[in-house]
Amino acid sequence: TQLLEQSPQFLSIQEGENLTVYCNSSSVFSSLQWYRQEPGEGPVLLVTVVTGGEVKKLKRLTFQFGDARKDSSLHITAAQPGDTGLYLCAGGFGNQFYFGTGTSLTVIP
Amino acid sequence: SQTIHQWPATLVQPVGSPLSLECTVEGTSNPNLYWYRQAAGRGLQLLFYSVGIGQISSEVPQNLSASRPQDRQFILSSKKLLLSDSGFYLCALEGGVGQETQYFGPGTRLLVL
Numbered sequence: 001t002q003l004l005e006q007s008p009q010f011l012s013i014q015e016g017e018n019l020t021v022y023c024n025s026s027s028v029f030s031s032l033q034w035y036r037q038e039p040g041e042g043p044v045l046l047v048t049v050v051t052g053g054e055v056k057k058l059k060r061l062t063f064q065f066g067d068a069r070k071d072s073s074l075h076i077t078a079a080q081p082g083d084t085g086l087y088l089c090a091g092g093f094g095n096q097f098y099f100g101t102g103t104s105l106t107v108i109p
Numbered sequence: 110s111q112t113i114h115q116w117p118a119t120l121v122q123p124v125g126s127p128l129s130l131e132c133t134v135e136g137t138s139n140p141n142l143y144w145y146r147q148a149a150g151r152g153l154q155l156l157f158y159s160v161g162i163g164q165i166s167s168e169v170p171q172n173l174s175a176s177r178p179q180d181r182q183f184i185l186s187s188k189k190l191l192l193s194d195s196g197f198y199l200c201a202l203e204g205g206v207g208q209e210t211q212y213f214g215p216g217t218r219l220l221v222l
Binding site for chain 2: 004006030031033035040041042043044045048050086088090092095096097098099100101102104
């Protein structure tokens with residue numbers, strides 16, 4: 001059973017465009033994390049959100065946690081080729097973590 | 110700072126052979142440790158997690174097992190590998206009490222032929 005669904009699964013855009021990735025679940029999480037992963041490497045944490053409705057900004061990346069703590073979004077402004085990678089959301093249940101299905105982003109120069 | 114080591118980095122094994130993947134961590138004590146498996150370009154599947162020495166919780170019934178012989182060592186094993194065991198295996202530790210974040214090792218790519 002997949003607790004977290006991400007959309008879209010694949011995304012290919014031109015440099016400079018904006019994009020949003022969604023992470024949805026029917027379950028409530030105590031926290032939600034976003035990671036970015038390069039091929040052949042482990043995921044790297046981008047952000048953790050813990051409060052319903054919380055918005056965090058990391059340079060051109062904006063993360064939002066849904067009011068009900070069941071969903072989250074990642075918005076990238078003016079995407080750059082360096083943003084290319086696999087984006088993963090993960091929901092926390094105490095000391096257990098469940099990962100989303102992943103969104104593979106390609107930014108074309 | 111916390112560091113996670115995994116070895117080997119890459120492994121090619123025949124079907125039916127045994128497996129042992131090792132994960133060691135530095136810069137922390139009594140961490141919660143995790144093993145995940147990832148199919149190409151997809152999300153991570155939680156396999157095992159451990160909150161302390163000798164304490165293992167299994168999330169998915171399969172022919173894999175895990176052990177934690179020392180506080181900073183987490184081992185993933187199999188007696189007989191299957192083709193479906195191929196994948197990218199990642200070890201992770203929890204960032205700390207109340208942090209609810211994870212930090213990942215570099216991973217081991219396993220190919221079963």
